[in-house]
Amino acid sequence: MNEWMHIIVSSVLFVVTLFAITKIGGKKQLSELSFFEYVSGITIGSIAGEVIMGLDGNLFHGVLAIVIFGSFTFLHDLLGIKSKKFSEFFEGKATVIIKDGKVMEENLKKEKYTIDELNSLLRQKNVFKTSDVEFAVLEPKGDISVLLKKELIPITPKDLNMPVAPEKETYTVIMDGNVMHDQLASVGKNKGWLDIELDNLGVTIENVFLGQVDSYGKLSIDTYDDQLQIPSPQPRKLLLAMLNKCQADLELFALGTESTSTKEMYNKNAKKLQEAINKVRPFLKE
Amino acid sequence: MTIASDVNQVLSTIKGIEAQLSSMSMNTSNPEASKIFHETMLVIGEIKTDVQKRKTQLEIEEPQYKS
Incomplete structure (x- = not known):
């Protein structure tokens, strides 16, 4: 067997082996969350490289080594799920580095991080001032997780007591001009509905590169022809405007009439409508 | 424009809103939105x-504006 053949055969063999090992290891292996996964990932890679290029070595020794390392990681994952002590010993615990805006010097020393390195890690999280940090931990993987002080955390609708309508996931129903029937079924629509919607937008399905349906059943599309102007109807906004107009009209009638009972009826309904509008408003924003 | 025709107009707007709300409540896959x-x-x-x-009352009072 000449050298060329050797490299080709060993490369193919190791591609298959590595693929099998990573498939068994799963996503966790790729995330390299723990020390052990990190080390075994590097070792498996270098064993493979070494054996493929080292022309004198026995191929199956390399495969054996990779399988052993792979099964060790697998075993480690399994035991880690079973026992917390085990996983703490092998993967290490997170270390608190900053608490209440104060750096914990002993912990920093124990992890052998310098102040410059800590600053650099913080800067990667967009923090330039240690006193902005409420709480920071050093993860086993070596990066830092930061909780900012409450006043520095970006404001959310919850802080403002703003009611927001829940928005569910969108489904991609057209890809490359083809209808994705499974996706369409999961939004509870069918081809007939899609045809009507596309007709309303004035495009044919062959022209659509990407079509998505949101949880309110609204179809939004991207066409191949980027010059094409696609109408973007906002039925929910329009409905809100109509509701408001109706409410104003009822109030106007209440002012216009002289009959007390009619006035009362209009006022009652105007109030009722206003309450309904307040309730439905978050859902009509788009 | 008479009162009767104004009332008529609002009535048809209300009917339109009702129909649209009904169709939206069917179309959304979000149960909370559907309920609201x-x-x-x-x-x-x-x-x-x-x-x-x-409207009926107005038509009785002012039959000349009956539409």
């Missing part, structure tokens, strides 16, 4: 009945 749309539709339905009554 349906509840709003029921309120609109009650208002519709009242306005309808007023």
Whole structure:
């Protein structure tokens, strides 16, 4: 067997082996969350490289080594799920580095991080001032997780007591001009509905590169022809405007009439409508 | 424009809103939104009945404006 053949055969063999090992290891292996996964990932890679290029070595020794390392990681994952002590010993615990805006010097020393390195890690999280940090931990993987002080955390609708309508996931129903029937079924629509919607937008399905349906059943599309102007109807906004107009009209009638009972009826309904509008408003924003 | 025709106009707007709310409550896959749309539709339905009554009353009082 000449050298060329050797490299080709060993490369193919190791591609298959590595693929099998990573498939068994799963996503966790790729995330390299723990020390052990990190080390075994590097070792498996270098064993493979070494054996493929080292022309004198026995191929199956390399495969054996990779399988052993792979099964060790697998075993480690399994035991880690079973026992917390085990996983703490092998993967290490997170270390608190900053608490209440104060750096914990002993912990920093124990992890052998310098102040410059800590600053650099913080800067990667967009923090330039240690006193902005409420709480920071050093993860086993070596990066830092930061909780900012409450006043520095970006404001959310919850802080403002703003009611927001829940928005569910969108489904991609057209890809490359083809209808994705499974996706369409999961939004509870069918081809007939899609045809009507596309007709309303004035495009044919062959022209659509990407079509998505949101949880309110609204179809939004991207066409191949980027010059094409696609109408973007906002039925929910329009409905809100109509509701408001109706409410104003009822109030106007209440002012216009002289009959007390009619006035009362209009006022009652105007109030009722206003309450309904307040309730439905978050859902009509788009 | 008479009062009767104004009332008529609002009545048809209300009917339109009711229909649209009904179709939206069917179309959304979000159960909470669907519920709110349906509840709003029921309120609109009650208002519709009242306005309808007023319209009939106006037609009796002013038959010349009956549409």
